[in-house]
Amino acid sequence: MTDAVTNDQWFREAVVYQIYPRSFQDSNGDGIGDLRGVIDRLDYLQALGIDVLWLSPIYTSPQDDNGYDISDYQDIDPTFGTLADVDELIEQAHARGIRLVMDLVVNHTSDEHPWFVESRSSTDNPKRDWYWWRSPDEHGEAPNNWESFFSGSVWELDETTGEYYLHLFSRKQPDLNWENPEVREAVYSMMRWWLDRGIDGFRMDVINMISKITSLPEGTPIPGNSGLGDGTPHFLNGPRIHEFLQEMHASVFEGRAGQLLTVGEMPGVTVEDAILYTDPARHEVDMVFQFEHVGLDHGDHKWDRRALDLRELKKSLGRWQDGLAEVGWNSLYWNNHDQPRAVSRFGSDAPEHRVASAKLLGTVLHVHRGTPYVYQGEELGMTNVPFATSDDFSDIESVNYYRMAVESGSDAESVLANLRLGSRDNARTPMQWDSSEHGGFTTGTPWFRVNPNYTEINAEAAVADDDSVFHHYRRVIELRHTEPAVAHGDFHMLAADHPTLYAFTRRHEGVELLVVANFSGDELSLDVLDDVEQWAGSTLLLGNVGAPASVTAPLRAWEARVLRR
Template identity: 65%
Template structure:
């Protein structure tokens, strides 16, 4: 498990708290961050060239989305080899230099750990599918067809279509909760687990500071494989009976007795608060924190691409439930966008008239919750969703498969399906980072692997840094607050005005200090009474340049010290 003591470099008054209670994580999607060699694909050299930018922002950790060798059916989440770096990103020596450079700036590196499944090109799967009596046959989930020749059950994958694919060579089906090129590993086989743990130890030996664990609660299956339980990505049967046993074993085998301060975060679709308390209870030694999806599912209807208006009261109520549920034991991870989610300013704000204001409002709201904040690349300059005019411009397998299935099999209107992709597609987050107003936003000198958002001449790092209302500078202040203020890092949370349709208000309290957040989530001014009298209170931070002290303006957020 991670070292549970603060190293004392930022504040010695809170030595019992883990270091990551004061940390802020920045997620880099390597394909789209910065390209150093002109091939149109971001790489490790590009990330190294921008470490000064991230150090200036003040982040403590970089989480790298997968950079392992991969056929790229799912943009790197289909891993061919866990022990190397894909040539499109660089080499192991490039990786070592990135880690060393980051560490020299006080920034840790966390790798993406994708061990629910591998690529179908991984050597383990190639052996497994070679014959029914191969020693690695049981490293994956193989099942014979039913009597009528159909799949073992009716489960569907997260990327549309069945979760089973027939392997003609051996006449059996293999399970894949995602793309057919991503067969699921059988974690009930102890040899699989030991191979994974050995791989993790080797990355730690190279200087890696922890792991973000992709869909880690899917590794424990309910192996009865009952019809009707699956709802895509295993949401009907996640967290099989061995999940806690597996994670505790991983902790013992990988982290126990090892010097260093590591971070482990488990991505867990369908996890409940009660489950999260167990997973993140430090006495149980499983993971430090989890990614859950309740709050980013509230504006979806029948399925992910069925975008419905956000119920703001439901959102703040949900976030408060997680604050309360993990208040005494366990820990929250805080995010509103990542590589799988739309851009927060387009989804939760007004990305046109009040782009800067709504970007900074949500930054203040999220970072003043109790938990470890995660910033997704471009969030810190207010990047927006993209609206490509045709499905041909999209690269994400989930969006492409959804479009094809809806249009070709269910005769849906192409325009209506594309509207759902515009709102919820993962490529919203995966278009290249906007560095400046030059061609391709300064991301590459070549042709980018996916088109740049056309609004890059106006929204880019260079323009934002030069602005008097810089989103980047506002995020710098938020990060500094967490580093410096114990109440921000560890204070108790209380939601105020829970049923108000536009006001987000809460307090953070520790000892004699109380901080108050008030945010007007609306295009209209808020001139009602605040739930707390702020007469005489000190304004710590606000997202408007001129503090009037009057009614909250559209998308205005203020942090007071009471």
């Protein structure tokens, strides 16, 4: 990293790689990825050039929601390994100059967590107020009409005490009551324990949901949804969220600044919200994950999919670039464990275009201002899965939606078509390491089937091919490390209204970069840019489809270039 970045802003020059552990590498043949598998692949990650490794949850869990339902925050699920394995992973990653960030899931726990087991045991248990308990309403029904993110009501009746508990997600994920200071201190103590163990920060799951309007008012009725309503205005970016995050910073991170990374996953966050959350002077988080751009191909709801309009994408990402230009910082991502594969969604997974469009997506994203995140397999151009029937899906969100949609009268094939496009399962198939059985992921039976295209798309083949998606990602990551304009330059969107050209400049200390990318399978002239002739003598820093006739020649199908002058 260059000296241009201050110690506590090191993440501006960093690239983060997300691992979904159960699907990354199985080391013992049980069909599920584990920590030993991650350790075995650190050299691969080092070769890619990443700076930070983010692990999705590996804590003890009943696995109702693939580990996001935690029953012990300070132990490792035997599926993944042991605390000793974590210690070795920390040591081995640090030896390679890679920081390790853990997932922090503290909006809710598992219903099998000892805290909740105590809480539900009686109405006068000392931990009763650690969760959101309410009596039935005057009709003996749920306390309010909020809909769960995983379908159905957010309320589950507990037969032991005759009261309902709140769960914004699965009924096995009861929400913690952050109004209770004992809850907050228990969480902070756990976080300090992990930092003392040597990890380098946290990705904070749905962290902007921890503060709720305590009266839990009714949500706006959702048409045709059996009386359920939208409760998000009452728990997204709630009344005490900034207080809680500042308290967390003071209790956990104060005195450790300069080496850690904190990123808050925040559905529904706006640019204005993000400025507050990420302003370094406010001591909350370094950056947020926002979801605006990954909602642009949604119609009336998530499962109503429509074609993406590139102009809408540019408008959204450009607004975030401008909004956080002076204060705060952006996170940059195309996909993660909750999103379908980027090349199938934003690019083209057609055989003739997959490699070029995967490289294009990496180029465009990584040269934006912000910290880029690579999701496992993205650097190979891994694609969505050809799911055949509803039985092929594993994810609780997808399974629940299919059942409820079909039961309510929706056409089964239409529901299935949208699931194929948007299911989280697309991101959760095992990593494709080589062309051997199960893609080299396991010697046993994989917990979830490998995408059948693993014989063509795999890491072994990519590493051996200097023109692969992998090596292009390696080069664009290196560009962030070596060209200060990428990490520190300003951002200016060009041709905002063009339907297939994504173009922008980055400028820093007398250096200017131009990024041009053709989001289509047709040739595209650069004459639509007013001053393109002025770039004729510039240097081509990076391209994705072979040397062009000239740096300002028409862009070929799914071609991207980074020019410097």
